Amino acid sequence: MTRLRLAVIGVGHLGQHHARILSEFPDVELVGVVDPNPEQAAAVSQRCRTRAYTSHEALLDCVDAVSVVTPTIYHHSVAAAFLRRGVPVLVEKPICRTVAEANELIDLAHLAGVPLQVGHIERFNPAFEELVRRPLTPLFIEAERHGPFTGRSTDIGAVLDLMIHDLDLLLSLVGSPVRAVHAVGSPVFGGHEDMVNARLEFDSGCVAHVTASRITVKPKRRLRVWAAEGYAGIDFVSRKLILVQQSEELRRYGLRLERMDAAARARLKDEIFGRYLETLYVDGDRKWDQLTAELRHFIDCIRTGSRPRVSGEDGRDALALAERILESVRNHRWDGSADGPSGPSRLPKPAGRLFELPRTQSEAA
Numbered sequence: 001m002t003r004l005r006l007a008v009i010g011v012g013h014l015g016q017h018h019a020r021i022l023s024e025f026p027d028v029e030l031v032g033v034v035d036p037n038p039e040q041a042a043a044v045s046q047r048c049r050t051r052a053y054t055s056h057e058a059l060l061d062c063v064d065a066v067s068v069v070t071p072t073i074y075h076h077s078v079a080a081a082f083l084r085r086g087v088p089v090l091v092e093k094p095i096c097r098t099v100a101e102a103n104e105l106i107d108l109a110h111l112a113g114v115p116l117q118v119g120h121i122e123r124f125n126p127a128f129e130e131l132v133r134r135p136l137t138p139l140f141i142e143a144e145r146h147g148p149f150t151g152r153s154t155d156i157g158a159v160l161d162l163m164i165h166d167l168d169l170l171l172s173l174v175g176s177p178v179r180a181v182h183a184v185g186s187p188v189f190g191g192h193e194d195m196v197n198a199r200l201e202f203d204s205g206c207v208a209h210v211t212a213s214r215i216t217v218k219p220k221r222r223l224r225v226w227a228a229e230g231y232a233g234i235d236f237v238s239r240k241l242i243l244v245q246q247s248e249e250l251r252r253y254g255l256r257l258e259r260m261d262a263a264a265r266a267r268l269k270d271e272i273f274g275r276y277l278e279t280l281y282v283d284g285d286r287k288w289d290q291l292t293a294e295l296r297h298f299i300d301c302i303r304t305g306s307r308p309r310v311s312g313e314d315g316r317d318a319l320a321l322a323e324r325i326l327e328s329v330r331n332h333r334w335d336g337s338a339d340g341p342s343g344p345s346r347l348p349k350p351a352g353r354l355f356e357l358p359r360t361q362s363e364a365a
């Protein structure tokens with residue numbers, strides 16, 4: 001089998017892992033890594049035994065595909081340059097800054113007849129893969145994505161940085177248009193929203209509460225789904241899935257409390273999980289690493305010509321929903337009045353401090 005010539009454009013925190021993994025695929029030749037920071041490009045190229053470049057232009061005509069892992073503001077210009085040459089592109093999430101830019105990439109990929117994949121990596125999380133294998137009619141979903149402030153991705157806020165992962169998962173799970181969006185958000189360090197909460201209503205009747213924060217000490221990435229078929233809970237960090245469903249007995253006869261004597265009622269607490277509610281735990285932690293799975297999928301799509309699991313259209317739809325959330329965040333009026341504080345940049349003035357720090361010994365001396 002001929003080896004596909006790949007390059008990684010942008011080898012910072014995440015791109016260096018794209019480069020490492022691609023350099024280890026036997027059917028791939030990593031022909032180069034690109035980063036305007038020459039030390040970073042050199043360090044990663046040495047580790048991956050490939051060449052370093054400081055601009056993607058040098059590689060336009062000598063690659064079969066690229067992975068674009070630059071800051072979001074450059075996704076469009078870099079990805080478009082390769083798609084115009086008919087080169088398949090994997091672009092990190094969010095696909096672009098605007099839906100118009102995303103549509104342009106989609107059109108270029110269609111015109112060239114090549115795959116455009118978007119790096120919504122949680123779709124390759126083993127726990128999520130286990131979930132989507134099963135029939136599920138979501139009624140209510142709660143998604144939480146909290147992490148510490150990293151100082152990276154400061155060109156975007158928490159919606160495009162973190163929440164976009166869950167927006168893509170929700171759209172793929174519910175499969176119905178979103179009819180209403182209500183969201184609030186607040187910056188902590190200035191610039192963009194660092195905390196955000198959105199309530200989404202789908203045409204199907206499903207409701208989702210989605211929260212993202214990039215200033216939380218302990219990382220948390222969870223999805224909980226109440227569905228017609230039962231309950232599903234995913235911990236994306238530990239890659240574990242829990243499924244709960246009604247037993248045949250419960251479905252057929254209900255709980256029939258009125259027929260229970262005192263002894264049967266006393267046993268109920270121990271019998272709820274088991275006799276009435278069946279539980280399945282799926283541990284995906286020992287399964288594949290999702291970045292490897294995502295990159296492998298990209299290579300397979302190039303070879304087979306099949307549509308990527310997370311297509312340009314999927315990336316665009318998640319971005320379009322993110323834009324609606326950001327608009328709702330901007331328009332939120334904190335005191336209800338037309339000229340009062342509104343949105344993330346005009347918050348109500350703090351009424352006071354929550355607490356006073358204890359005086360240090362030196363201050364007290």
Ligand code: NAD
Nearest residue numbers: 009010011012013014015035069070071072074092093152
């Ligand atoms: P980073 O700042 O650590 O790395 C970005 C790198 O790109 C830097 O080394 C920078 O010098 C380089 N760069 C800047 N402009 C460039 C250009 N024009 N051409 C080539 N390289 C350029 O950021 P990061 O955390 O690695 O994030 C990169 C992208 O990956 C972002 O789009 C981010 O949203 C995405 N991301 C996705 C996930 C995920 O879970 N899928 C996680 C983290 C980051």
